[in-house]
Amino acid sequence: MSRRSDNTKLTAPPRWRAHFVLGLFGVFAVVLAARAFDLQVLDQAFLAKEGDKRHLRTVSVPAGRGVIKDRNGEPLALSAPTESVWAVPGAVLEAPEKLALLARQLNMSVADLRKRLENYKSRQFLYLRRQLAPADARAVMAVDAPGIFLQREYKRYYPAGEAAAQIVGMTNIDGRGQEGLELDRDAYLHGEPGSRRVVKDRVGRVVEDLAEFNPPQAGHDLRLTIDSRMQYLAYRHIKSAVIKNDAKGGMVVMLDPATGELRAVASYPSFNPNDRGSIDASGVRARAATDVMEPGSTVKPLLLSQALDSGLYDTDDVIHTKGWFMVGRLTVKDFRNYGDVDFAKILQKSSNVGAAHVGLEMGSENVWKGYKEFGFGDITGSGFPGERFGVLNDFYEWNKVETATASYGYGMAVTAFQLIRAYGAIADDGMLRSLRLVQGDGANMHSPPERVLKPETARTMRHLLEGVVSPAGTATRAAIPGYRVAGKTGTARKAGSGGYNENRHQALFVGMAPAEKPALVTLVMLDEPKKDAYYGGAVAAPVFAAVMRDALRLLRVPPDNPGVLTASAGESSGTGT
Amino acid sequence: MTRQLLTIATLSLAILVSAVAVVQAKHKTREMAHELQLERVERDKLSTEWAQLQLEESAWANPDRVAQVARRELSMVQPRNYVVLESQR
Numbered sequence: 001m002s003r004r005s006d007n008t009k010l011t012a013p014p015r016w017r018a019h020f021v022l023g024l025f026g027v028f029a030v031v032l033a034a035r036a037f038d039l040q041v042l043d044q045a046f047l048a049k050e051g052d053k054r055h056l057r058t059v060s061v062p063a064g065r066g067v068i069k070d071r072n073g074e075p076l077a078l079s080a081p082t083e084s085v086w087a088v089p090g091a092v093l094e095a096p097e098k099l100a101l102l103a104r105q106l107n108m109s110v111a112d113l114r115k116r117l118e119n120y121k122s123r124q125f126l127y128l129r130r131q132l133a134p135a136d137a138r139a140v141m142a143v144d145a146p147g148i149f150l151q152r153e154y155k156r157y158y159p160a161g162e163a164a165a166q167i168v169g170m171t172n173i174d175g176r177g178q179e180g181l182e183l184d185r186d187a188y189l190h191g192e193p194g195s196r197r198v199v200k201d202r203v204g205r206v207v208e209d210l211a212e213f214n215p216p217q218a219g220h221d222l223r224l225t226i227d228s229r230m231q232y233l234a235y236r237h238i239k240s241a242v243i244k245n246d247a248k249g250g251m252v253v254m255l256d257p258a259t260g261e262l263r264a265v266a267s268y269p270s271f272n273p274n275d276r277g278s279i280d281a282s283g284v285r286a287r288a289a290t291d292v293m294e295p296g297s298t299v300k301p302l303l304l305s306q307a308l309d310s311g312l313y314d315t316d317d318v319i320h321t322k323g324w325f326m327v328g329r330l331t332v333k334d335f336r337n338y339g340d341v342d343f344a345k346i347l348q349k350s351s352n353v354g355a356a357h358v359g360l361e362m363g364s365e366n367v368w369k370g371y372k373e374f375g376f377g378d379i380t381g382s383g384f385p386g387e388r389f390g391v392l393n394d395f396y397e398w399n400k401v402e403t404a405t406a407s408y409g410y411g412m413a414v415t416a417f418q419l420i421r422a423y424g425a426i427a428d429d430g431m432l433r434s435l436r437l438v439q440g441d442g443a444n445m446h447s448p449p450e451r452v453l454k455p456e457t458a459r460t461m462r463h464l465l466e467g468v469v470s471p472a473g474t475a476t477r478a479a480i481p482g483y484r485v486a487g488k489t490g491t492a493r494k495a496g497s498g499g500y501n502e503n504r505h506q507a508l509f510v511g512m513a514p515a516e517k518p519a520l521v522t523l524v525m526l527d528e529p530k531k532d533a534y535y536g537g538a539v540a541a542p543v544f545a546a547v548m549r550d551a552l553r554l555l556r557v558p559p560d561n562p563g564v565l566t567a568s569a570g571e572s573s574g575t576g577t
Numbered sequence: 578m579t580r581q582l583l584t585i586a587t588l589s590l591a592i593l594v595s596a597v598a599v600v601q602a603k604h605k606t607r608e609m610a611h612e613l614q615l616e617r618v619e620r621d622k623l624s625t626e627w628a629q630l631q632l633e634e635s636a637w638a639n640p641d642r643v644a645q646v647a648r649r650e651l652s653m654v655q656p657r658n659y660v661v662l663e664s665q666r
Binding site for chain 1: 606607610614624625628635636641655
């Protein structure tokens, strides 16, 4: 600065410069204000949206499918999270050096991987591998290849495998029910994933939850009445019996008569629900609910107990038979001439002639009503999808021939569920109960139990049925050491397109134990056993004995046939109950 | 006049303090939201593990396997003839 004499020398700057600068500032200010107005007012909505785009994220909240459990809480169907690897093909191809390692982690060859990526280059989404175990998925991500992402998916596992496959059913790869209860209760089991709006910071951490929250609807758990140990037992025995007898198929159904709850519903052939590739259509049907059969001789106890209950007959009454008799054009035949028979003997020897006499004496209406009361042709309440009602024609269509054949179980069709339900009434002192497969949910929708027999009639019938299993009966091989067993055999010829087929049979046995107060009712059916013996007593009864023996032990049912195996211990040893 | 100035000064100060407090509270929320998210991830991880453990358990406890171990490794047999002792308790 010079404050000397040259002060005067300096000419004052022209005024216009100051004005110019000031004007410039003014223009700047106006531009800034305009820009601010533009951003804050005009473009505000657009910019806010852009900001949200960079920081606001919708994250999905997964909701798993409900678990299907057995009565003890053991899982029968369970969803476990898996990771599916997907790719943006173009992005992956930009890092060719990672391909080899990536292919190895994906368990594919490099050539295959490259080919797939090239083929779908134009796409933005390509599944490389679905439903990997989480650990394997992490290994894939560790390769750090560009354009590779994970997607959480649930995979359904079936711990009981083929043993309970038809009842539990299965889902498809997208987690929706396909078969069995998985299909029937799909809406109940299925979970609806929810979503949450969050603010994420630059490095992807969630820093704020916004109020916008769409809660996930978790799937409900379904608890069955099935006992998986008994289910497994039943499956194992029916499987080996079908193979041993070279049969077309078979099933075992077990029922707790006091509650109407099904404890096991097993059939063979089956399928492995954990392996979709192996499924054969014939194994998928739940035969016990969807297949109808002629009950054959297994209806005799139902007919005779109705005859006793109505007071028309007494157990001491004797019916004269001579091994055959004619009803119209029909000849009713017995295996052998049993002469004078009482009810005990009709059941013990499974006399068609005896049963037909009783049926004709009762009359068509009462025979029909008797079966109807036992729930034939009616829903069982199991609620199983595709359950059939069977066929029980109205009695006014029956003449003497139909009445006679109906008396020994021909000319009608029932499901295994209907048949075991009727036997449940004999076991439970005359109370016919709705069958149950699922616990809890919808329990009040079941109709209340109905009395179909007087308690003493049911007890008498159980006692008579013990004769079937006695050494003189048709089902000696159904006997279980230590227990009193009541049951009935049945052998039905299968009806084909050209009437009955002489060589195709269904062998049946329905029984209960202990006879005094049955803890279990079990039905065994073998479809077309091809070995020489096809009678229910020869084929189905041994399966019954094997399954029941193990099941009664599982349930810790004390033996009721004292003297055979029981001894009273003076002091309790280490065996405690 | 001074009184008015004092009021303005106090209020300005209060505004400043509350502004800082707002920033701090916001920061705290974000920290806690992050923590919550971590817990959610943890829960997710645990439920994954739980499902896998259940599966593992049911694989080990599969009746087929149990029967095999009992027969082969432990040489157990099913009793054919047995006596039931009733304990008096």
